[in-house]
Amino acid sequence: MQAHISSCRSVLPLFCLSILVACAQKIQAPTARTADAQIATTGTYVKLDGSASSDPQNQPLAFSWSFVTRPLGSTAVLVDEHGATASFLADVAGEYVVQLVVSNSVLVSAPVTVKVTSGPCGARAPVVNAIQIDKQSVIVGTTFQLTAGVNDPDNGAGCNLNQTLSYDWKVVRLPPGSQARLNSATAENPSITADVSGDYVVQLIVTDSTGLANDPKTVTVTVGIAQPQTPALSVSALAKGSGYVATANTVYTASAPAKSGMRYVWSVDQGGIVSAGGAAGQLSADGTLTFVELNAGPIGTLHVSVKEVNQAAVASAAATSTIQVVAAANAPSITAPAFITAGSSTVYTASIATISGASYRWQVIGGALVQDSGASATFLAPAQPGLVTVHCTETNAAGDSTATGDAMVNAIAAPPSSMAARATQSSSSAGPRRAQGR
Structure with a gap:
């Protein structure tokens, strides 16, 4: 960059300008980041943190903090206004808006702001920070737990009121066809079992013991579709080698573990399915097993198969068992x-x-x-x-x-x-x- 600027002294100004533009196009602006809105106690210092700001070229950053607005009558000033972190004294109750801009010595970031609301002890509602789940990704059939970072300024330093908090969770939107429910609407960390793919939107309101509550905070959890797996098939007949032996014209049960969000397709090439549900099979009372009852039919070889099918109608490879059908016992002569x-x-x-x-x-x-x-x-x-x-x-x-x-x-x-x-x-x-x- 310095070499380009120096060369401008001996070349035409327009050519110099084209070099500078070309150089600038290769440099990306940094990104300023700061914390979410804060609640503070009047008369205490508020810390502002911009250390999450970044530069695509990994260049050192220069920080610049400034007030956008202050409450009427406030004379608050920023401490370390050019540092990665800054602070100020919330000297009067009201709303403070502080702006952060960062620079990499060539380009300047877009400004970001943080709102700080100051008030006296006992007059502020709880603050709900980001709601998180306990899994990086969620697929149909899994259970995810919700956790929220909750802060009540009235319980913090300077107030220490020890107010109690109550939680009110609510599912505000489910994917079409979902019957999912929170296992508790009042627990600090409730959970949901996803039964359909799509977006699950959950809301949290926290109320303190004085009746003050935060504005509703929501989180959207996107649930994906699990890929089908070849089921582990078993038959109630006698296991022998890699297959089974059954008695002609006798009813047996074929079963496989079942997963939430999956359906199962059964087939029998001899004899027939005699239980309710036909090729769709049946689910056990607790939903953990899919099964069919089949008649072994005449003497010979029978094959029973099952496939797992997900919500996108993608089927797994079939699990197949061979059953050798033999005659019933005869009284020996x-x-x-x-x-x-x-x-x-x-x-x-x-x-x-x-x-x-x-x-x-x-x-x-x-x-x-x-x-x-x-x-x-x-x-x-x-x-x-x-x-x-x-x-x-x-x-x-x-x-x-x-x-x-x-x-x-x-x-x-x-x-x-x-x-x-x-x-x-x-x-x-x-x-x-x-x-x-x-």
């Missing part, structure tokens, strides 16, 4: 000997034809179970003649269907030793008896 010898140490065997994926449990009543091997069981006869009942319970692969088959076996007394060979031969020729399940 047991093959067992018709007669066994009471008191014998012989180990007898009962068996069934198994179904893949099913499990089996054996029980012997009137005899003693030796080993349960799933497809078969071994057992001992009782010490005394009588009836032995052999049970086999089948549980299908889904684990929620069972059926039991029975076989009745007669335990008879051992024949006399002279007839043993004949009895053994007769029993062998008769063969085992096959009992039908029930």
Whole structure:
């Protein structure tokens, strides 16, 4: 800049002017900033703060404070009128307007003003500074808390009246369709859960114990739309591997966590949704779960899916679960000997034809179970003649269907030793008896 000015001594004035204009166009004016309006006690000093002023080129700033207006009869003068902070004595009650201008040695800022209202103790209303929220950004479904900086000059130095303050919060505007409410209208720090995107305008009036109140102070909170996420899907059927196993023509519940402001779209490619709501599903009583009831349908493979959709109709990728649908359990048909010898140490065997994926449990009543091997069981006869009942319970692969088959076996007394060979031969020729399940 200095080089340009010096060169003007040896060039034409118009050329010099063009250089100065071009240089000035590259320099931006600083910005003056000062605090909000203040309330002061008459007879006390008021501090003015312009330290938030800034220069785009980060050049040092020169400050200039001056009175625009003073109350009638005031002789107040500014102290440190060229400093980043200044002060004055509010010598009479009334309104003082002070102006601040800053300069970066080339350009001067636009002026800003601050209003200071002075009054006697007990005659001033509370002051509500900026209302803030506890989050940098708010999206649908989140709760934000409101906090206001409140100052009552009558409680400050010079007065110390210890007046109590009461808060009156009010939602003055909501986005269309919102049912949001303050959790308390009188708390110092109430909260709101945003249910719709858009602007929420909240007002605060603070009243002191003498009945003086501030002018209404408002804050606007803009709520955005959350991006949909693929839900975490679960099914009430038996989990197996990466999917589920269900029994044919049985009703199950598919569910996923639900978020406020989102809707959910369900689909089933076999069987069908049997609960109210259809593809839209239903919400749990507390709104934290979305679910459908579905009929597993015939034997085969079923796919159930759910998508999360936000208020802008943007859908997430689908969460899909595969359900293998199997038959209900059938009572096994047991093959067992018709007669066994009471008191014998012989180990007898009962068996069934198994179904893949099913499990089996054996029980012997009137005899003693030796080993349960799933497809078969071994057992001992009782010490005394009588009836032995052999049970086999089948549980299908889904684990929620069972059926039991029975076989009745007669335990008879051992024949006399002279007839043993004949009895053994007769029993062998008769063969085992096959009992039908029930």
